[in-house]
Amino acid sequence: MWVEVKKAKSLMLAEMWKELFEEEGIPTRILPASGIPIGQEFAEYSVLVPKDKEHVIKDILRKL
Numbered sequence: 001m002w003v004e005v006k007k008a009k010s011l012m013l014a015e016m017w018k019e020l021f022e023e024e025g026i027p028t029r030i031l032p033a034s035g036i037p038i039g040q041e042f043a044e045y046s047v048l049v050p051k052d053k054e055h056v057i058k059d060i061l062r063k064l
Helices: 011-023 051-063
Strands: 002-006 031-033 045-050
Touching: 002 011, 002 051, 011 031, 011 045, 011 051, 045 051
Parallel strands: none
Antiparallel strands: 002 045, 031 045
16 A cells, blocks of 8 residues: 655655655655646645655654
């Protein structure tokens, strides 16, 4: 099961969060928040990680 850990205001920001989390070894997905097709640059995106990794993300975000 995947859970949302961040909202990003653009595709570029979502991809930056995805890259950061994946560098820490955490599988990450990004999905448009409003259901529009993926690839729209100026749409809001949800950044998702597996539920069992949510606590790791909280630690990462706290250190930023």
